[in-house]
Amino acid sequence: MFLEVNNLVKKYQTGKVTFQALKNTSFTMEQGQIGVILGPSGSGKSTLLNIIGGIDYADQGRVSVGGIEITQMSDKQLTEYRRSSVGFVFQFYNLIPNLTVYENIEVSSNITKDSIKIDEMLEAVGMKEFRDRFPRELSGGQQQRVSIARALIKKPKLLFCDEPTGALDYNTSKEILKLLQEVNRKYHTTILIITHNNAIAGIAHRKLRLRSGEIVEDMLNENVVSAERIEW
Numbered sequence: 567m568f569l570e571v572n573n574l575v576k577k578y579q580t581g582k583v584t585f586q587a588l589k590n591t592s593f594t595m596e597q598g599q600i601g602v603i604l605g606p607s608g609s610g611k612s613t614l615l616n617i618i619g620g621i622d623y624a625d626q627g628r629v630s631v632g633g634i635e636i637t638q639m640s641d642k643q644l645t646e647y648r649r650s651s652v653g654f655v656f657q658f659y660n661l662i663p664n665l666t667v668y669e670n671i672e673v674s675s676n677i678t679k680d681s682i683k684i685d686e687m688l689e690a691v692g693m694k695e696f697r698d699r700f701p702r703e704l705s706g707g708q709q710q711r712v713s714i715a716r717a718l719i720k721k722p723k724l725l726f727c728d729e730p731t732g733a734l735d736y737n738t739s740k741e742i743l744k745l746l747q748e749v750n751r752k753y754h755t756t757i758l759i760i761t762h763n764n765a766i767a768g769i770a771h772r773k774l775r776l777r778s779g780e781i782v783e784d785m786l787n788e789n790v791v792s793a794e795r796i797e798w
């Protein structure tokens with residue numbers, strides 16, 4: 567199995583109070599799938615993604631990606647894993663304001679040896695004619711396209727999207743989801759999307775639901791639909 571998450575436990579200590587954000591969380595995913603992680607606020611979605619993405623540590627349990635166990639990695643190995651194997655897309659885009667569209671993507675391509683050509687990537691996300699604009703000169707949806715390009719330029723094995731449509735209107739959200747489906751098909755990137763929106767699960771091969779740090783639903787979606795066809 568491409569992604570294996572086994573019995574993850576994560577505790578946060580605030581003063582004398584210990585809070586268990588993840589309790590024996592386990593799931594697997596095949597390469598090339600889109601997975602959606604649903605769950606109420608505070609259920610542990612971001613914590614889970616951050617551990618799989620190598621930006622946070624688990625207290626117990628195991629995560630392996632492509633047969634390599636990341637929960638055993640040194641800091642140096644984790645930095646390399648983040649650099650070459652994973653991409654992140656956030657709700658508020660996190661683009662560098664004083665760099666153009668092209669330069670924002672270039673920063674990411676410069677840190678990997680084997681990246682996709684920037685012009686190909688701009689074309690793939692429909693942002694070719696905006697290459698010399700600054701983020702402030704773009705709509706939210708356009709900024710999100712750039713942030714997807716920035717994440718994908720390094721050909722990550724795994725793309726993590728934390729509420730990628732959380733700041734976008736209905737139609738723009740659908741366009742971004744459609745783009746995620748397209749890049750999943752084109753580059754065979756395994757994608758994990760965190761969302762509050764149940765309807766988004768329609769575009770995914772897998773639906774996972776977290777509640778209080780536990781997976782309470784884990785379903786294979788036999789009827790994946792195109793993003794244009796989901797409604798909420």
Ligand SMILES: Nc1ncnc2c1ncn2[C@@H]1O[C@H](COP(=O)(O)OP(=O)(O)OP(=O)(O)O)[C@@H](O)[C@H]1O
Binds near residue numbers: 578585587606611614
């Ligand atoms: N650094 C921290 N210190 C203490 N508690 C934390 C920390 N980070 C997260 N938590 C707690 O862990 C729980 C899970 O947080 P997490 O951000 O993973 O939830 P989430 O499902 O992503 O929520 P949301 O949908 O609101 O983003 C929450 O109750 C949160 O308060």
